[in-house]
Amino acid sequence: MATADPSLSRQHLDEPGPTAAPAAGEGVPWWERNLAWLLVSPTILLLVVFSLIPTVMLVRFAFSNVKLQRGGFGVDPTGFDNFVRAFGDPLVRDAVGITLKWVAVVTTAEVLLGLALALLLAGGVRGRGVFTSLLIIPIIMPPVAVSVAWLFMYEPNFGVFNYLLNQAGLPSVRWLSDKSIALYSMMAVDVWQATPFVFLLLYAAILSLPRDPYEAAAIDGAGRWHVFRTVTLPLLGPVLLVVVLLRLIDAARAFDKIFVMTRGGPGTSAYTMTVTIYNEAFAKFDFGYASAISFLFQIVMVIVGTVYVRRALADYSAPAE
């Protein structure tokens, strides 16, 4: 029991073991002896109720033709039919590509912009307190409110963007209705909202970096880029990983903005996985098929996530004294 998992070696309060009493020996009440288990049990209970049970139901649906019938869901097992259909469905194939594109572009843009901003401000800028306060606005704004604000700025006939373009002598752009532009227009909204979040995390991290390595680098006469690469980036590494992880997760789940702004349009050109699943489930009411796609999506997320979470966890819990 006490054999050490190196990644958790920092905890020394747990000696001599989780189920034993700390010092007092016999006479310690049971809840004190099992405190750790008691503390994690609500989390486990909620995980079972809100994750395990729904997942089991989801899997059952995925292998069935689910009919809405009197008294509830009618579930006829159909084996792998739904999965076979999913692999041949151009909508699903497109959705995979669109989702990947969304996740890649949005995460890259947000992390790069957020990092650049953080470095910029950490370098000393007047009024940065005000600036960080202002940047909180997008983060905490309800995505629905953000979407409606942008929706009307993008509006082709009365919107402010086209007005400004026209004023500058440029032709109008069909921001949300041209299939080669709309997805990027919506990505811009996400970047607008989430970059400040990335910025705040990285900015705080940069401010709390130790000074010594920088002083050493300054003595060596290292250039700015060199310092960034050899000192800042490695020190920021763990934080960056966490930030990227958080953004990846949220980007893959993107729904609100696309749903409010174009409902996945024009046509189906912004049907991400989530929009596709929503549509199969709540427009076509094909819960079996929707569950199958959801299940596949979940598997991919878990595989990608496992690699990533393990990495992040390892970094997270590694000793850093």
Add this chain to the structure above:
Amino acid sequence: MRDNDVRNSAGSSLSRRTLLKATAAVGAATTLGAASKRSAYALPTYLQGTSLVIAMTDGDAPKAQPLIDDYAKANNVTIEVQQNPYAALQQKLTLSLTQGTGDYDVVTLDDPWMPQFAGGQFLMNLQELMEKKGEKVDPDFIPELLALGDFPKGSGLRGIPWVGNVQVFAWRSDVLKEMGIELPKSWDDVLAAAQKITEAKGGEGLYGVGLRGQAGNPAATSFLPILRGYGTDLFNDKWEPQLETDAAKKAMATTLALAKVAPPGVENCDHATNGRNMYSGVTAMSGDIWPDQLLQIYDPSVSKVVGKVDIGGEPAAEGVKPANMTGNWLLGIPEGAKDPDAALAFITWFTAPEQQKRLLMDQSIPATRTSVMTDPEAVAKFPFLPGLLAAAKNALPRPRTPSYNAVEAVYGQYVAQAIAGQVSGDEALANANKDITDIMVKSGELKQ
């Protein structure tokens, strides 16, 4: 277009000029907020003190609220109205009704949903309920609209219509006149006119035609009248989809050509946007205009085209009988409702002539009763009512299959893809035909 008041074919003709005047009056009526007599209706004592939960769209709920308040007050009944946007209402009803959760006592249903809900017997048989109490369905309801609540045909009434909506073709008479364009009779004419208008006026922000391109119900609802205007429908008698026929291909080609001369943003256009484009003077014609939008078109506080828009039947090719699509709303009682008697009493009261008239006069909701549509006072105020009645009697519902929601989601999706330029029109039709065939085979309606 003074000399072209009537589209002359079959009995479906709406008198166009009278309709125009009448809709103007409708607009005026809302602003005046004419008061009308309150019904002195009292519930039997055993139903007093009951409570009802009613599900409605957020568009209709505010209009129905004054009546509901009166009923609640007069009868000591607690009524909670739950409002949802159209799509959300459909989702919630689908889940709630099939689960038999008893969430609602009274629900309002769009007529294309009826086959799914009535066919699955998620709604109570109102006829049986009435017969048990020795009541009968009032023959005063327009039979064609009442029939919308009966699915499968002859199985009994599971919904009573209360909003007599029909889809209409609307056009800017001033624009057509100025440009010397004759009122289009067929969709080919509409296309030719639309192209001419957009070409001449697109630069000033006036476009020939408005249609909805958003995937799902919106694109489907704009496409179906065009499809029908070319003389075919989604299905034939055997429930075989008809989307790979020559007529369907022509309809699709026209739809795509129309989309090209529609205002920018047609790919995402929905009901509200299409209406706004009409009342803000951005579109000159649209085959997808509904009574609620006419109110805005004739409301001087929002509309820039008051008095400039005429409406009539949907265009149709020569030899094709033109028909306006119904979009009625019906009231039903879900299976599992806590108090069916109280619910039925409310529906009966709400669809009674006095309330129907009040909804028409105060809220401009088209009635579903012959007596209201021919009521001298109402006709004096809205001279178009006989025309609307005729249209209602001749209107066509969407295909009456329990699978219609899924079917609509499918062809609405492919039409939208074609409008967005993701696939060609023929591809879209072939895909839709295939997917719809699958749906119909799976549901057992189509034997292969």
Add this chain to the structure above:
Amino acid sequence: MVGESRAQWWVKHAAVVLVTLLVLLPVYWMVNMSFKDKAEFVARPPTLLVRKPTLDNYYDLLVTQRFYQYGVNSLVVAVMAAVLAVTVGTMAAYALARFRLPRNFNTHLLFTALTVRMFPPVVTIIPIYALYTKTWFGHRLIDTHVGLALVHGFVEIPLVMWMMIGFFRDIPRDMEEAALVDGDSRLAVLRKIAIPLAAPGLAATFILVFISSWNEFLMALILTQSKSQTLPIAVAGQITQYDIRYGNMMAAGVITTLPVLVLALLAQRHLTRGLALGGVTG
């Protein structure tokens, strides 16, 4: 980072100003539009500053539509969700930070929780809806504040765990050990030392969960009806079947944003610190 040139100074500050403007433009536009009447809304060209300001949109929302009801719903749900997530998540976080459970359970639990957080709500909403419409012990969770708060709180537990583990690890172990030697129970140590010391972290975490619940859309859309409908649903609800009430929508956006904005600004120092510590300590 010292000794930058004057030009660099200007470029830097110009960039900051530009970013500030970009950040503020949509916010300004929303506020601007919320004061426009219907006619001005569709004016071409759009008026960059509202010409005939009107409070109609706000009046319609607050008085006619009784928008505050949604605000109360949002508030109740968000507070309950935050209390739930912070309580449950903090307990777990303390256990994971200070105890070693057998079979590497610490890592497994954190891993599972983080993995679960990656599930898009649209995936699990169908089964959860089915569970919520069933009657449990005479109650149903559909369209209740508690029901929505449970899922909102649940999805944020991993975030709380993640952040609070960081905070707990920052507390010098010596203090806790000293208390243990003095004969305090572990629970007492948690209560008397760990929690007070991690209070800023708790506050920041609480606010983060509160905001996330306040803003959440999809689950609220499916799991609520009129009794517990929250603000985001009401904002989207301004797109009615018949009409997009643009002005209302913008006013609704402003109304929905204001409370969390005030909260976030009041707690800004904790928030930034919380974000930083929770995500950074490693």
